[in-house]
Amino acid sequence: MKPRDLFKLAVRILGLIFLYHGLMSVPVLFQGIYGSFRNAIGMIIAVGWPLVVAVALLGFAAKFTDFFYPKSED
Numbered sequence: 001m002k003p004r005d006l007f008k009l010a011v012r013i014l015g016l017i018f019l020y021h022g023l024m025s026v027p028v029l030f031q032g033i034y035g036s037f038r039n040a041i042g043m044i045i046a047v048g049w050p051l052v053v054a055v056a057l058l059g060f061a062a063k064f065t066d067f068f069y070p071k072s073e074d
Contacts, residue, residue: 007064008062008064008065015058015061016054016058018053019051022048022049023051025046
């Protein structure tokens, strides 16, 4: 495997880790929102940002790889 392929794999694995952490906190989000509405926005942000990062890493892994490992002309 080339370093480029390993980097793409690492970005996708990191995206899966963020997805796991975001989905694991969804039940806590619902419990907190229905318990009190005072902290609802903070809890949505706390749960939402890992999911946004996961979607970015999983969806744009190829673009991240192209940015960090540009194709050489030779």
